[in-house]
Amino acid sequence: MEKNGPRIDFSQPAVDALANAIRSFEGVSRKKPIADIAAIFESVSDMYGGCVVDFGDDAAAIDIGGGDVILFAADGIWGRLVEKSPWWAGFTSVLANVNDIVAMGGKPLALVDVVSSSKTEDFTEIFKGMAEGVKKFGVPVVGGHTHPEGATTLSVAIIGIAKKDELIRSDTAVPGDVVIFAVDMDGRTGPNSPYSFESLSFKEPAAIRKMYEAPQQLAKQKLVTAGKDISNPGVVGTLGMLVETSKVGATVDLEKIPLPDMDIVFDRWILMHPGTGFVFTAASENAGECIRILEAGGIKAAIVGEITKKRTLDIFAGENRATVFDFDKEGITGICKK
Numbered sequence: 001m002e003k004n005g006p007r008i009d010f011s012q013p014a015v016d017a018l019a020n021a022i023r024s025f026e027g028v029s030r031k032k033p034i035a036d037i038a039a040i041f042e043s044v045s046d047m048y049g050g051c052v053v054d055f056g057d058d059a060a061a062i063d064i065g066g067g068d069v070i071l072f073a074a075d076g077i078w079g080r081l082v083e084k085s086p087w088w089a090g091f092t093s094v095l096a097n098v099n100d101i102v103a104m105g106g107k108p109l110a111l112v113d114v115v116s117s118s119k120t121e122d123f124t125e126i127f128k129g130m131a132e133g134v135k136k137f138g139v140p141v142v143g144g145h146t147h148p149e150g151a152t153t154l155s156v157a158i159i160g161i162a163k164k165d166e167l168i169r170s171d172t173a174v175p176g177d178v179v180i181f182a183v184d185m186d187g188r189t190g191p192n193s194p195y196s197f198e199s200l201s202f203k204e205p206a207a208i209r210k211m212y213e214a215p216q217q218l219a220k221q222k223l224v225t226a227g228k229d230i231s232n233p234g235v236v237g238t239l240g241m242l243v244e245t246s247k248v249g250a251t252v253d254l255e256k257i258p259l260p261d262m263d264i265v266f267d268r269w270i271l272m273h274p275g276t277g278f279v280f281t282a283a284s285e286n287a288g289e290c291i292r293i294l295e296a297g298g299i300k301a302a303i304v305g306e307i308t309k310k311r312t313l314d315i316f317a318g319e320n321r322a323t324v325f326d327f328d329k330e331g332i333t334g335i336c337k338k
Contacts, residue, residue, distance in 0.1 A: 010318065027231075028233045058073060093113070093155075098133075104167055106219075115147070116152065117152035173243060177225050181277075182299045207298065210298065213297060229277070241332050244334075251305045253304055256304045312324075
């Protein structure tokens with residue numbers, strides 16, 4: 001098989017190597033502390049009565065009555081990125097948080113930040129990058145806190161709103177669902193990381209906002225059973241987090257994974273963090289409409305696999321198959337909600 005030029009090796013040794021690369025990827029391994037953190041708060045679980053969703057999803061959902069929930073999320077930007085490119089870190093901090101809200105079918109409302117740096121230039125560049133993010137996404141930064149000393153760090157939190165009965169959660173995938181990968185392919189490899197695919201800084205705000213309306217339409221029409229923002233673990237790793245928390249498994253056909261129209265190595269693409277990308281699961285009869293809505297918004301989407309009862313995530317190409325994650329033996333975040 002050929003995709004975008006060079007032949008992709010889908011031999012059994014290559015599929016085995018790819019499974020191992022995904023499993024051992026830093027974007028996956030850095031998620032392991034999440035379960036231990038969540039366990040600490042089990043002792044105060046009686047305080048969580050108003051939480052519809054908490055640990056393990058893109059954002060927490062807090063019931064405020066009247067059929068509405070507040071979505072609440074936060075992201076800390078990798079220190080190496082902040083040090084290498086403060087402007088891009090600032091822009092990415094807005095992007096990452098907006099993605100977390102939109103992935104759940106919500107409308108982002110506002111952001112706050114916590115920034116520390118002893119370097120005046122870093123401060124300035126971080127906030128300039130954030131201001132560009134505000135311009136692109138139309139979500140304001142309304143306050144925060146600054147520390148004018150120490151190492152340069154950046155964390156941002158966001159609130160959004162959604163209808164309680166329209167939430168796209170990551171713990172509700174059902175065996176028999178199809179798996180849809182949806183990614184904005186109009187982009188380029190990021191300037192600051194070999195695992196970054198940048199697709200938004202050069203787009204007009206109107207095009208970006210149209211793109212981000214697509215997941216909200218899926219939520220409103222209740223077309224998907226589960227979903228998640230594709231983040232540092234890459235497309236397959238993110239699916240792994242979704243099926244783990246749903247206590248199900250999945251299979252992914254490597255030959256059906258969409259690729260951008262550019263010279264890019266498949267093994268690298270599978271680990272990349274796209275600027276705009278989502279994993280959705282849906283009943284097979286709704287998949288066509290899901291794809292139509294996503295592609296009308298400018299997001300390439302394709303059915304790449306299905307949800308299974310067996311608690312493994314397997315990749316395959318033809319007869320060649322390998323298990324990436326066996327959740328009965330080891331998890332990614334360790335959080336299972338069903």
